[in-house]
Amino acid sequence: MQKDSQPESQPKPIVNEDSTVLQSNLFGASTVIKEPADPLEMPFPPLVRTNPLTEQSSLAACAIPYRQELMLRGKSNYTVTCFLSDLKMFSDFAGAETPVGRISKEQLTDWLMKLKFGVPGRIPAPKTMARRVTFLKNFFSWLTREGVLREDPSLSLTLERPLPPLPELLFADEVQRLLRAASADPRCHCLVYLILYAGLKKEEVMGLKMGHIDLSNAKAPLVTIHFAASTGKQHRERRLTLPEEFTAIFKRYQDKYHPTDEVFACTDRNLNYILARAVQAAGIKKRVTLQLLRDTFAVQCLRDGEPPDALREKLGLSDEAWLESREKYRRLAFPK
Template sequence: MKPEPATEVPQAPLAISEPIADYLDYLRLERARSENTLRAYGVDLRLMTEFLVGQARVQRLSDVTVQMLRDWLAIQHEAQISRTTIARRISSVKNFFAWALKHQVVARDPALRLVAPKKEQRLPHVLQTGQIDRLLSEPASETTKSEPANGEPAKTLSKAEIVAEQKRIALAARDRVIAELLYASGLRISELVSLDIADIDFERRTVRVVGKGNKERVVPFGKPAERVINHWLRNHRKVLAHAETGGALLVGARGGRLNVRQAREVIAQALKSLGDTSASGPHALRHTVATHLLDGGADLRAVQEFLGHSSLATTQLYTHVSVDRLRQSYRQAHPRA
């Protein structure tokens, strides 16, 4: 029995697709939104368009009603899409129609009365100090396999084996920079891979970061991070880099700038190797350094600037984490808890 053909989504009419394209250009050129933000808005508006054209049979944006948009959101609720994702899609749609109204693409805003569900308040996972120490400890993979062990003579490696071994050690040194600098400076993974060598000020031990909204900030890092960065730059970056690498601080196995997916995988594997944490991505290190700073008495405003949060409310989430940890310790240690 042949499977039924997939239902094709009708192509969006120009009266809908062109304003959406203009809006995304506006976000890119005038609002300097990041590629990740543009991608998310593009997906949200594409899904909305597929529903409006395919099911609501809409041909113009001026025909869209609030009930149509609510019907689209109801389908996502039924599909058990998370509240966080639905809230983001509502925000995307509301922002788009507000722009469309301002630029006279529509005469009224059908999304004005849409209400986003409350986001799920999940406390971020925080690594303990001992786990951080293990994560950032020097791995055995930094040593060469050709070194003699137990007095045995060193194995003679071929030229190809020597090159492969140098590359393996270089990648291990680079991976240490990724983990150490993420924890030292609380960077977002996208900010980390965008760094150039010129962004590092070794004299002041600071890094210049261009974050969300194209906002620039200067973030400090400590001596351990300084050591691993210097070790990488002096001894190992040249093994992976080539003439077209440019000034990228972190380099991929093929010599290009390391990308977000590759860096994320490095941290995911490192966290998995700990064996005693459910943390699974680089944002866990950002959560951890923020919480550790607040636990150590850092000012909330200073942590906000350190992380590059536009809103203090976002930073305040970490105070909840600290209080939660304090409450847990109190219950475990206090005799009358």
């Protein structure tokens, strides 16, 4: 009895600069993607090989080119995911095969009103609605900028950004109490100091490598924040100067914990625990998070006369993120 013949395995194709692969988009169709010659040297996502978009192109046809546009602009994975989800929702409302040239401002308004009031008992949060308006303005301004549309139907949409509740910042004496409590553990002292005096995000703290800390000038220690090349950010690093005393703080941390590659070889949850212990030891009753320390840094910079644009660069915020943060920091720094 002969064994069933097994299908021969197909050899994996060799990918070169002329190779193409198929990638499914949100609407179930396939799009041909051109691979870069050397993905490690390409800071941007692969180029999309599709038919040029026109006024007669459907909303579905825009999904993959729009995704690449967002990635090339350095938008975060969260923003890309949210905006593509919003595009899918709008396409379900207007029709995935509807030509983009037939979309009117009235349709955009009808969609927003349906989202806001169409389902009883399921009113979306104001921040979610604001994001969806931001998506519409981003998507249709891109089509207009690329010459696909002659007029932007989202141009006159009003973006009402909700004002989130302001955090309760630490007072100056509480900051000093926290630093004193943190100094009992060099790791905690280093963590708290980096955020209070450089305004790092938690994700940036987690990504710090030993090579990102420069103590060659003990009087002006530097920390460099690197962005992954895949983010497509125009400036892929920012350098921040810390007060002179950080040099001694970091050296004490090295002497006790002996970090080799990562500055903090632990999880973000561990960092939260480290901070919580110092807050408790300092006798502070407020809810203190790593983000609150970053907010404290930003507000202090404004009070010290730092220009808003310079602060934005220090914080490493995108245009969208700065629009949301600028008013918050202004209200905290200069309450009426």
